[in-house]
Amino acid sequence: MKKKQHIPPYTTLYRLSSWMFFSLIIFTFMGASPYPDRIVLTWAGDPAHSQAVTWRTDRSVTQAMAQIGIAQDNGDEIKAEEKVAITTPLHSDSDGAVNYHSVNFEDLAPATTYAYRVGDGKQWTEWFHFKTAALEAVPFSFLYFGDAQRDIKKNWSRVFRQAFRHASDAAFTLHAGDLINRAENDEQWGEWFNAPGWVNAVIPVIATPGNHEYVSEQDTRRLSSFWQPQFTFPQNGPEGVKESCYYIDFQGARIISLNSNEKQEEQKQWLEEVLSHNPQRWTIVTFHHPIFSPAVHRDNKELRNLWKPIFEKYHVDLVLTGHDHTYARTHAEETAYVVSVSGSKFYKLNKQPWMNRSGVETQLYQVVRIDADVLTFETYTATGILFDKFELKKQEDGK
Numbered sequence: 260m261k262k263k264q265h266i267p268p269y270t271t272l273y274r275l276s277s278w279m280f281f282s283l284i285i286f287t288f289m290g291a292s293p294y295p296d297r298i299v300l301t302w303a304g305d306p307a308h309s310q311a312v313t314w315r316t317d318r319s320v321t322q323a324m325a326q327i328g329i330a331q332d333n334g335d336e337i338k339a340e341e342k343v344a345i346t347t348p349l350h351s352d353s354d355g356a357v358n359y360h361s362v363n364f365e366d367l368a369p370a371t372t373y374a375y376r377v378g379d380g381k382q383w384t385e386w387f388h389f390k391t392a393a394l395e396a397v398p399f400s401f402l403y404f405g406d407a408q409r410d411i412k413k414n415w416s417r418v419f420r421q422a423f424r425h426a427s428d429a430a431f432t433l434h435a436g437d438l439i440n441r442a443e444n445d446e447q448w449g450e451w452f453n454a455p456g457w458v459n460a461v462i463p464v465i466a467t468p469g470n471h472e473y474v475s476e477q478d479t480r481r482l483s484s485f486w487q488p489q490f491t492f493p494q495n496g497p498e499g500v501k502e503s504c505y506y507i508d509f510q511g512a513r514i515i516s517l518n519s520n521e522k523q524e525e526q527k528q529w530l531e532e533v534l535s536h537n538p539q540r541w542t543i544v545t546f547h548h549p550i551f552s553p554a555v556h557r558d559n560k561e562l563r564n565l566w567k568p569i570f571e572k573y574h575v576d577l578v579l580t581g582h583d584h585t586y587a588r589t590h591a592e593e594t595a596y597v598v599s600v601s602g603s604k605f606y607k608l609n610k611q612p613w614m615n616r617s618g619v620e621t622q623l624y625q626v627v628r629i630d631a632d633v634l635t636f637e638t639y640t641a642t643g644i645l646f647d648k649f650e651l652k653k654q655e656d657g658k
C-alpha cells in the first residue's frame with residue numbers, strides 16, 4: 260500500500276526560499292540592475308579627440324556618470340575627471356523599464372591610451388582602456404561582420420570571439436546590419452551585447468541598421484527603439500536618419516554608414532556632399548542591402564541604380580554589406596563590393612559572373628588592414644581558416 264508522503268512545513272519554506280533565491284539570480288543575470296551592463300564604445304565625433312561610451316542600468320539610476328584619465332601602469336595613480344551622463348529611458352516589452360546612459364569624452368589627446376569607468380558615483384565598473392586615433396594615417400586593422408541575426412548566443416558568439424582572438428588589436432568592429440532578428444526584442448539585444456562582452460567596452464563599434472532592426476507599425480516602418488539609446492553615433496547624417504547614416508574619419512580612412520532601409524534619395528544627396536569633400540586616402544562604405552545580390556530571388560536594382568554611380572564617381576574603395584546570408588565579392592577593380600554573413604542563418608547562392616569568390620553555409624568574419632597605399636582584405640571562417648583574400652593598391656589618381 261502506498262504511503263501518503265508527509266511534507267514537513269520547513270521543507271515548503273525551504274523550497275519557497277530557494278525558488279526566490281534562484282529567481283533573483285536569474286533576474287539579476289537577465290535583466291537590468293543598478294550595475295552598468297551592455298557597455299559599448301562608439302564615436303560620436305572625431306576619433307582622435309573624442310570617444311563615446313553608452314551603457315544600461317535599471318531605472319533606479321537616474322544620475323549616471325563616467326570617469327576618465329590617462330591610463331597608468333598603476334591603477335591607483337589614474338587621475339580621473341568626472342562627466343555626468345545623458346540618460347535616455349527606454350521601455351521595452353520584454354525587459355520593462357530601463358535607463359541607457361551615454362557620455363562623450365571630448366578634448367582628448369590623439370594616439371593616447373585612456374582609462375575610463377562608468378557608474379553612479381557609488382558603484383563603478385572596472386577601469387577599461389581605449390586608445391584615441393592618431394592624427395596621421397598610421398596603419399590599422401578592423402573587423403567586419405555580416406548578419407549575426409539568429410542564434411546569436413549559440414552560434415555567433417564563437418565567431419566574434421575567434422575574430423577577437425585573431426585581431427585583438429582591431430581599431431573597431433564594423434557590423435553591416437541585422438545584428439538581431441526582432442528589432443524590439445530585448446533578449447536578442449542582450450545576446451548581441453553578451454557575445455563580445457567586455458570587448459565592446461574597449462574596441463569601438465560601428466554599426467548600420469538592417470531590415471531586422473526595423474519594426475512595422477500601422478502603415479509605416481521605423482527603426483528599433485533600442486538603436487539610438489544604446490549606440491551613440493555621429494549626428495552628421497541627414498535629418499530623419501541621424502545615427503544610422505553618418506561618417507567617421509579614422510587615420511586616413513573615411514568610414515561611411517548609410518541606412519539602406521529608408522530615405523535612400525536624401526542619403527544620395529548627402530553622400531555626394533560627403534564624398535566630394537573627402538580628404539581621406541581611403542573610403543569605406545557600409546550598409547545592409549547588397550548592390551549585387553548573391554542570394555537566389557534577390558536583387559536591389561533601385562538601390563544599385565541610385566547609389567552605385569556615386570560610389571564609382573568618387574572612387575569608393577570598399578562597400579561592405581550583408582542581408583543575403585551567403586558570401587560573395589566582385590572583382591576588385593575599382594570599387595570592391597562584398598556581402599558576408601557571420602551568423603548561422605543561410606540562403607541559397609545564385610552563381611553569377613560578377614562573383615570573384617563566393618561561399619555558402621559558412622560563418623565568416625573579415626580582417627581588413629590599411630597600411631599606407633595598400634588595403635588587405637581577408638575573410639576567415641568561424642574556425643579561423645582563410646577563406647578569401649584580396650589587396651587594393653591606391654594609385655596617384657585616387658583609383
Ligand SMILES: [Fe+2]
Nearest residue numbers: 437469470582
Ligand atoms: Fe537583412
